[in-house]
Amino acid sequence: MLYLDFRSGKRDMEKINIIGGGLAGVEASWQVLKRGGRVRLYEMKPVQFSKAHKKDYLAELVCSNSFKSKLLSNASGLLKEEMKLFGSLVMESGERFQVPAGEALAVDRDKFSAYITERLCADANLELVREEVKELPDGIVIIATGPLTSQGLSEEIERITGKERLYFYDAIAPIVYADSINLEIGFKQSRWERGGDDYINCPMSEDEYERFYQELLEADTVQLREFEELKYFEGCVPIEELARRGKDTMRYGPLKPVGLKEPKTGKEPFAVVQLRQEDISGELYGLVGFQTKLKYPEQERIFRMIPGLENAEFARLGSMHRNTYIDSPRLLNPDLSLKNFPNMFFAGQITGVEGYLESSACGIMAGIYALARAKGISLPLIPKETAIGSLVWYVSSPKTEEFVPMNINWGLFPGLEGKFKKKDKRALLAKRALEKAKEYVDKLDEILKLN
Numbered sequence: 001m002l003y004l005d006f007r008s009g010k011r012d013m014e015k016i017n018i019i020g021g022g023l024a025g026v027e028a029s030w031q032v033l034k035r036g037g038r039v040r041l042y043e044m045k046p047v048q049f050s051k052a053h054k055k056d057y058l059a060e061l062v063c064s065n066s067f068k069s070k071l072l073s074n075a076s077g078l079l080k081e082e083m084k085l086f087g088s089l090v091m092e093s094g095e096r097f098q099v100p101a102g103e104a105l106a107v108d109r110d111k112f113s114a115y116i117t118e119r120l121c122a123d124a125n126l127e128l129v130r131e132e133v134k135e136l137p138d139g140i141v142i143i144a145t146g147p148l149t150s151q152g153l154s155e156e157i158e159r160i161t162g163k164e165r166l167y168f169y170d171a172i173a174p175i176v177y178a179d180s181i182n183l184e185i186g187f188k189q190s191r192w193e194r195g196g197d198d199y200i201n202c203p204m205s206e207d208e209y210e211r212f213y214q215e216l217l218e219a220d221t222v223q224l225r226e227f228e229e230l231k232y233f234e235g236c237v238p239i240e241e242l243a244r245r246g247k248d249t250m251r252y253g254p255l256k257p258v259g260l261k262e263p264k265t266g267k268e269p270f271a272v273v274q275l276r277q278e279d280i281s282g283e284l285y286g287l288v289g290f291q292t293k294l295k296y297p298e299q300e301r302i303f304r305m306i307p308g309l310e311n312a313e314f315a316r317l318g319s320m321h322r323n324t325y326i327d328s329p330r331l332l333n334p335d336l337s338l339k340n341f342p343n344m345f346f347a348g349q350i351t352g353v354e355g356y357l358e359s360s361a362c363g364i365m366a367g368i369y370a371l372a373r374a375k376g377i378s379l380p381l382i383p384k385e386t387a388i389g390s391l392v393w394y395v396s397s398p399k400t401e402e403f404v405p406m407n408i409n410w411g412l413f414p415g416l417e418g419k420f421k422k423k424d425k426r427a428l429l430a431k432r433a434l435e436k437a438k439e440y441v442d443k444l445d446e447i448l449k450l451n
Contacts, residue, residue, distance in 0.1 A: 015040045016370050018142045019133050019153070021058040023090055024348025024359045025144035026116050028367030029126060030089040035448050037371045038125045044132035044150060057113035058120060059090065063172050063236070064286065065112075065278050067094055067105040067357050072430045075408045079357050079387040080105065082437045083364065086388075089116055090360040099277045102195030108280040136160070136344070140374050142366050144347040146359070149324055160341065161331055171238045171291030174299060175284050175316040176309065181275065186308035191259035199276055200285055202308035203262050203269035204255070212305050213250070216243040219298045222320060238292045238320065254289020273306050284315050292318035325352045328395040329403055334381055335369040336362070336396060345370050351395045354405035361388045361408075362395070368444065377451045380443060383436040385414055 016032050018025050021043030029039045045056055068076040083091045097111040120126055134152035136143075145153060181200055188197035204212065219240060242249045251257070255271040262269055278284035292299060299317050304310050328351045331338060336351065338344045347366035348359035365382060372379035382389040390412035394400055406412070413429050420428055 014038075014139055014374055015127065016140045016142065016367075016374055017137045018042065018144060018367075019136075020143065020145035020149075020348070021045070021128075022144060022146045022348060022359070023059050023356055024146065024363030024366070025142070026059045026120060027088060027090050027360045027363035028142050028144055028347050028370070029120060031086065031364050031367035032371045033120075033123050033125055034087055035368070035371055037374060038127075040127045040129060040137075041120070042129045042131065042133050045130070055110070055113065057110070057117050059093075059113045059116040061107070061109040061113065061356065063291070064276075064288075064356075065099070065106050065109045066101060066276060067107065068355070069103055070105050071103055073426050075387060075410050075412075076355075076357065078430045078433055079361060079408045081434060082387050083357065083361055085434075085437050085441050086364050088360065088364065089119060090357070093119075097280060099280050099282075100196055100198040101276055102190035102198045104276075106276060106278075109278065111280060140343045140345075140370050142345040142347055142363075142370050143350065144363055144366070146349045148322075149350060154324060157326070160344070161326055161338070162340070171236060171293055171320040172316075172318050173287050173290040173292070174303060174314055174318045175278055175286045176275070176312045176314055178277075178283050178285050180309075180311055180313040181285065182308045182310060184308075186275075187263050189260055189263075193259075199274045199288075200308075201260055201269075202273040202275070202306050203257070203260075204271040204273070204307060206270045208305075208307060209251070209255075209271045212302070213243055213247060215302045215305060216240045219302055220295045221298075222293045222295055236291050238294075239290045240292060240294055273309075290318065291320075293320035294318065323349065323405075325350050325405060327403060328352050329398050329400040332396045334392070334396050335379075336366045336392065337369065337373070343373060345373075349405070352403060352405050353391050353395060353407075355407045358391055358406075358408055361391060364388065365392055371448075375448075375451050377447065379447060380440065382440055386433045386437045386440070387413075388437070390414075 015038045017040050018029050019042045021041060025041065029041050032039050043058060070080060071077040080091060093112050093115045094105055094107050096115060097108045099106050099108055121128060132150055136156055186200045186202045189201055190198050221240060242253055251271050255273060257269045257272045260272050261267060274288040275285035276288050278286050296317050300314065304312055332346060333339055336345050336347060345366045347363045351362055353359055353362050365388060382392060384390055384393040387408055391408060394406055394412050410426060410429060416428055
């Protein structure tokens with residue numbers, strides 16, 4: 001097992017400065033606090049909001065309310081199980097406030113964030129500072145400001161890293177009120193009948209799909225500044241951009257009809273728009289895969305062409321924002337600290353991990369590694385055979401040459417040794433990962449208790 005040697009003699013525990021109260025920041029804070037450390041957490045809301053944030057809560061969810069699959073046959077499901085081994089606050093709240101979503105974990109976003117805010121603020125060892133950080137504080141720092149880092153802090157990060165920041169564009173999907181959905185047309189069903197009737201499905205005939213497709217091609221979009229190059233994260237491409245990639249691209253993406261049957265006909269529709277429950281009370285539904293940069297009037301006009309949404313009332317329209325991330329493989333050590341400044345750690349989407357739980361998992365490790373630095377103790381690196389370890393390795397390994405934002409996926413894991421059947425590969429990877437993760441957490445707790 002590889003170790004990080006932070007030993008520099010006993011010293012008083014200093015507060016760890018964590019900048020950013022998103023998923024990575026709150027998880028980093030929680031991991032420090034639950035292991036006896038002290039935290040000064042900086043969050044600029046409500047003094048200043050980014051273009052995507054609206055609420056005062058910590059851990060606000062700005063895009064989807066889905067944390068993806070719960071199944072261990074899916075790398076995202078494995079990541080959840082590992083996070084629970086670490087005592088993740090994000091997973092605690094996610095499971096407490098989950099809403100129906102078939103085999104996926106989706107949450108009531110307001111209750112989820114409110115619970116995390118309450119839990120953190122109840123800890124006497126947390127100091128919450130509501131202000132924008134423009135100059136980095138002294139001492140041990142975790143930068144977890146996410147992809148929407150403020151301009152002032154972005155310039156400070158640029159100065160310290162000495163590298164040009166990378167960027168891509170991310171987009172937010174619209175949300176509609178449930179009682180404005182026409183259930184004479186839309187029907188409740190999960191794909192392949194996995195789970196309950198957790199999604200509302202709006203079926204399209206070939207003619208309806210053709211008209212919708214043409215309108216998307218001709219719609220007015222929000223114009224970006226001339227000097228800003230378009231770089232989309234492939235897991236979050238705007239619906240109108242998918243349309244431009246080919247007539248059937250949407251039907252093989254978010255509008256795919258496979259695994260669904262219209263109750264009236266018993267047949268698979270030509271295309272389907274799915275809506276996923278956004279809150280526990282079932283009053284809000286989000287359009288799955290409908291991230292967009294269409295102008296607001298165009299969104300209302302075109303999305304009401306979807307059968308079942310002709311009278312849709314929008315609780316939130318879609319929008320687009322610029323996400324930033326650093327060139328982590330060239331900048332970071334294996335413990336997520338900056339090579340030039342080893343007391344400065346990065347966590348979350350700013351490192352190049354993509355996704356809610358991926359950001360949270362990155363925050364887990366940044367918090368633990370920063371705590372070890374504060375205590376001046378030697379700590380093992382998380383094994384790359386784990387889901388969390390594979391993500392950390394991806395963003396910190398110089399071997400990662402063509403660096404793009406990455407969700408957790410089986411391709412990040414080291415290969416298996418010995419002979420095995422192809423159909424058993426994922427189950428074996430998950431088994432190995434959970435064994436390694438449990439062994440690591442047990443070792444970690446033993447080391448921290450002794451120090």
